Amino acid sequence: MRRPRSPARRAGLVALRARAFVHAVRRAPGRYLVGGALMGLVAWGMAVLVDRGVRWIDAYPLIGTIADAALRRSVEAFVTVLVLAVAFSVLTTAITTLYTAADLPLLLAWPLPAERVFRLKVFETYLASAALPALLTLPVLVGLGTARGAPWSYYPQAAVAVLALYALPVAAGSLLALLLMRLAPAGRVKEVATAASVVLAAGLVVGLRALRPEQLAELTPEEFEAFLAGFASLDLGVSPATWAGDAIWNGLSGVVSPALPLLALVAWASLALLGRVAAWAYQVGWVRSLDGSSRPRDPRPRPAAWWERPLARWGGGGAVVVKDLRLLMRDPTQWSQLLVLVALAGVYLVSTASLEVEGQRFRDALGTLNVAFLGFLLAGVGVRLAFPVVSLEGEGLWFLRTGPIGATAVLGAKFAYAMPPLLLLGLGLGFAQATLLDVSVNLASASIVAGGLAAIAVTGLGVGLGAAYPRYDATQAAEVPVSPGGLLYMTLALLYAAGLTLLLAYPAWTTLVDPAVPVWSTPAGLLTGALAVAWTTAFAGGALAFGRWRFVRYESGCD
Amino acid sequence: MIEVEGLVKRYGTHLAVAGVDLRARPGEVVALLGPNGAGKSTTIRAITGLLRPTAGRVRVCGHDVVRAPLAAKSKLGFVPDRPYLYPKLTARELLRFIGRLRGVQDGDRRADAWLEAFALAPVANELIETYSHGMRQKLTFAAALLAEPAVLVVDEPMVGLDPRAARQVRDLMRGHADRGHTVLLTTHAMDVAEALADRVVVLHRGRVAAEGAMAELRAAAGTGEEGLEAIFLRLTEEASEGPPPWGPAAADGSRRAGETAGRGG
């Protein structure tokens, strides 16, 4: 027998969340307005770029006949990569939203069927892991539609196809997470999930490497055309990505593909299944990994570790660094970021090493491009490594705010904590690409200096803006930059990288004209170097000062 | 020594504290009382530098909390009402962190003494996430007292403590004051305030409703030889306060009549 439901209950949980969001917007409308405007700007830019690109390809004489198929495969490949990205991020997300969420006991204590609670949790998992990829995909599809002059019915179809497509990895990843929670040793489920996602990410990277994209550059136009033809006729088999591609391409010509309802049905069914299975698993206590570990206790006093001592001499700031390092070691969602970083650096190095370029001039040109790319790469890494470090203080902030430690020392400690991995990456990659590409001395030094400077700027920008726009309520580092502050960081970091590239264009140009001429000892070279340092200091110092100013004024629980 | 002068705190349009003057001297335990939402925690958060006052001044040992925050905070030990302790640190690591933050000499030795005193030594190397509420509360006290602060500020110390630990915490605060330090606490436990406090400050709707030693309060409330609870209730009376919806006055006659009838049958 069904229990009668009151209207209030039916409106229920999602409405409750929606209302909480509305209240948050009301309290700080400016922040959401700016964030929304920035996001709209980025989406608009992407759509315009894609529109132009599609028009250009459609008009390109050599590949005219297969342009359409090649485009379609590209879109499918793009969404496939994002599907994999969702699949790998959902593992840890599912554990935090589905099983260890703080509000779960409260919700389950309400007189609601557990399945409804878990339906909400599935929805949250979907939002947390698929919303950003969907936001990245939709402008691409809009650009495609405008370039092809698609009918209005195309746009809702494309949106449904994308939203349904990303539901599949969410369901698959969450079910895998459930399995991990059963199999992982007690109290170790996050570690196991993290290890699994790192393996998945490494597999993704290796798979991309297997395509050897740099070979494309070596092809003659005829070979390139043959390659494209092969790519265009490539049959991915029956995969959800091809269903989505089918739905989108039919939509372009105003036809509703049968693949679309199929995709939507499979997505809906798998999410519904996930909700049921999760509720069942939670209730019968199947997820035993939630229980803590039970090592035998060893109460003997433990002295400070050897690596703590030099830091401890620095006083309050050092104490914060030691504490952060300890927390890092014990939080797999944090240290896994470092593993991803190592994988990224590996891919970058292998790609650079496999470039075989004849002629010093070409190598130097490529080296210049790589310096530019290095800045952008560091900006992307900093959003994960530097931006969240202040927010990760979380509720523990009261120790710092009621302790005798100033904002300068706090930000200094956070800077010192975030800097080493970024500096290592910047200097290391700068040095490696200079040697691997065998560029001229002028550019080799420029490459290393640029790597170091970009690392400093990105750390300063990340820590400073992260302190200015903190999210102390975030449950993991990946959530923190999903905010207007994160967008501001990204914008400024890219601006910085672009400016640095422009500055380095001078030594690059001189070198290209005559590699033997010394650059850095000339007045113009010195001026370039000084400008690069000033540019870096302005970004890092400005962001840190702004962050300090806002950090001093921050009031806990009043934002 | 804590000096609060004309403290005002506004959350948006809501006036939480509307001009509070407060003073706590060395060697003195001052209890801050008041109904839920009276502004006790807000006052305390302004004293500890967690909030910026909308108006007014707060000084700790003569240092203005807004203008010279480091000097003021170095004199201060704080136990918040809902303390968050890093769950992934052990008790020993947490106390070491606090010791370094506050520049405590021989911090490790002192930390061990506190762990011993609170019977936390057997679990000192376990992660804090495995502790019970009371164990966390005791650890928060150890962290606050590690640097032997001249001013100890405690927001609701007794919540969730077993009788032995409650007694211990009481003695601890008294002892701290007796060593010449200042102790300010809020509590809803009238017996604790009565037994412990040299002076009582009653907050009501963001204002000081009454202040003084027990005898002075009795005079202010116009009551006889009553306990603090009666004085408290008198001082914070709400004109609009009606009986609770589930109380006997709210239950209508028919229900009571029905019950009687049922019993009679």
Ligand SMILES: Nc1ncnc2c1ncn2[C@@H]1O[C@H](COP(=O)(O)OP(=O)(O)OP(=O)(O)O)[C@@H](O)[C@H]1O
């Ligand atoms: N962050 C906040 N934002 C808005 N209003 C707040 C905030 N914190 C407290 N208030 C309001 O300020 C008033 C005083 O709150 P406060 O926490 O100081 O009360 P309290 O005396 O400590 O009460 P309790 O005995 O329940 O702990 C209350 O009306 C509360 O609603």
Ligand SMILES: [Mg+2]
């Ligand atoms: Mg309170």
